Amino acid sequence: MSDHKTMTLTLIVWRQKSANDPGKFETYTAKNITEHHSFLEMLDCVNEDLIHADKDPIVFDHDCREGICGMCSQIINGAAHGGQERTTVCQLHMRKFKDGDTIYIEPWRARAFPIIRDLIVDRSALDKIIQSGGYTSCHTGGVADGNAILIPKAVADEAMDAAQCIGCGACVAGCPNGAAMLFTGAKVSQLALLPQGKGEASMRVKNMTKTMTECGFGNCTNHYECMAACPKGINVKFIARMNREFLKAQFA
Amino acid sequence: MQFTSSSIGRKILMAITGQAMVLFAVVHLLGNSSIFGWLNGGINAYAEHLHSMPLPIIMGFRLVLLAIVCVHIWFGIQLTIENRGGRPQEYAVKSTQKATFASENMIWTGSLLALFLVYHLAHFTFQVINPETAALSNLVPLHDMMVPNVMGMVVAGFKNFFVSFIYAGAMVALFLHLSHGIQSFFQTMGWSCDKSQPVIIKVGTLVALGLFLGYVTIPLTIFAGILKG
Ligand code: HEM
Ligand code: SF4
Ligand code: FES
DSSP states (O other): TTTOOEEEEEEEEOOSSSSSSOOOOEEEEEEEETTTSSHHHHHHHHHHHHHHHHOOOOOOSSSSSSSOOOOOOOOOOEEESSSTTTTGGGBGGGGSSOOOOOOOOEEEOOOTTOOOTTTEEHHHHHHHHHHHHOOOOOOOOOOOHHHHSOOOOOHHHHHHHHTOOOOOOOHHHTTTTOOOOOOOHHHHHHHHHHHHHTHHHHHHHHHHHHHHHHHHHHOOOOOOHHHHHHHTOOOHHHHHHHHHHHHHHHHO | GGGGSSSSHHHHHHHHHHHHHHHHHHHHHHGGGGGOEEEEEEHHHHHHHHHTTTTHHHHHHHHHHHHHHHHHHHHHHHOOOHTSSSSSOSSSSOSSSSSOOHHHHHHHHHHHHHHHHHHIIIIIIIISSEEEEEEEEEEEETTTEEOOOOHHHHHHHHHHSSHHHHHHHHHHHHHHHHHHHHHHHHHHHHHTTTTTTHHHHHHHHHHHHHHHHHHHHHHHHTTTTHHHH
């Protein structure tokens, strides 16, 4: 350990007891942090200190800690997941910061994502969008049947690019309008591209975008902040594809 | 869900009406450039050509334009109000990555354009701002007839610093509005992908710049005394 230089950081963290609590920023000191700590491990250290001091730890969402589940969700210095390209908070490391830095940590802020506590927000609105059409109800058979349907590689690749979405909601948090167009666009495209999903494509895009509005998400104004915020590099071409699907659905 | 109450449907209506106005702006500029003399008889001949069309065509065209402007303004205001509440509380640190000054201020550059539209119509269409130079009451000979002196009215108007300034300012707003709006149209219609989008953004900004330069040249050359009546 002795050859490890450690950092001391000032954290300014949003604390909010419940959805109805107004909430406020609190300042904490993170001590003995090495460059190998992930951002969440750094918060674990701070929380240990808080617990030892008989204070409430900072509550935050996380699960896999390997960048695939989409649970971790923090705005770090104004940027979703800390702003490093294609990186979730759990994959962000403290080597990106230096000793003495001040770091602002806030929850996702969007009308459709009410705060539950501290850095945890309720993202079930994204589930509602999925429930309203993010599936296919036709019988797709077993594994062998899947392989029997010929899909050109370019199309399969495109669908896989859309399917990379982990549903974290960073696109919503990064959007000044709190819109969920990148998430919904990725889900609509992923299914619309494949033969199994084509049958219900027009019903799907109509229902999912309707639910999007009902859940309180804003409208797209093509700022493209979502694409910059997305840890999976989902491209706004999938929003264009959804717009195309929506237009097509009007005549279907 | 009704097209006109859906999120994407309203965006599409904004995009189509916006792009229709861009087409109008391009044609309008081409017509106005007759002031530089490439048309025999200059802008007076061009204006006479427009006004000699059958009245139903002229009024029909005006009504369609009015409807386009109204739809654009209506949904522009409605969507902006909805979007303002989309993020109830701003972040303590503002770190914008892709949004631009133009994209963040569409409602303001649009509102300036709406104000300008009213002024511009009062000035050159209804001719109530400077009645003494109104083209309709100052006829001049063209070929073998007497026509309204549009050239005289425009030159008299732009000799005034404030008038020229208002027009130039409005064209800055137009440039900002369209530097975001043109590429936004293609994205909203779904006519873009990851390969074409960077090109569309560049070309859209260039078209916006072209319209800006084309339009400001008229008040600028008149105010500087290069283009004379
Ligand atoms: C008359 C007053 C105007 C107002 C209040 C207004 C307002 C707006 C607003 C709020 C948007 C949406 C911004 C966005 O979604 O990014 C917009 C988009 C647009 N505007 Fe305007 N605007 C006006 C005039 C014009 C004019 C004169 C033109 C063209 C010469 C124009 C062309 C466009 C285009 C092409 C778009 C992009 C459509 C899209 O969202 O995809 N607008 N305008
Ligand atoms: S599109 Fe990207 S930012 Fe949005 S939910 Fe999916 S992975 Fe997260
Ligand atoms: S904790 Fe699973 S993606 Fe970060």
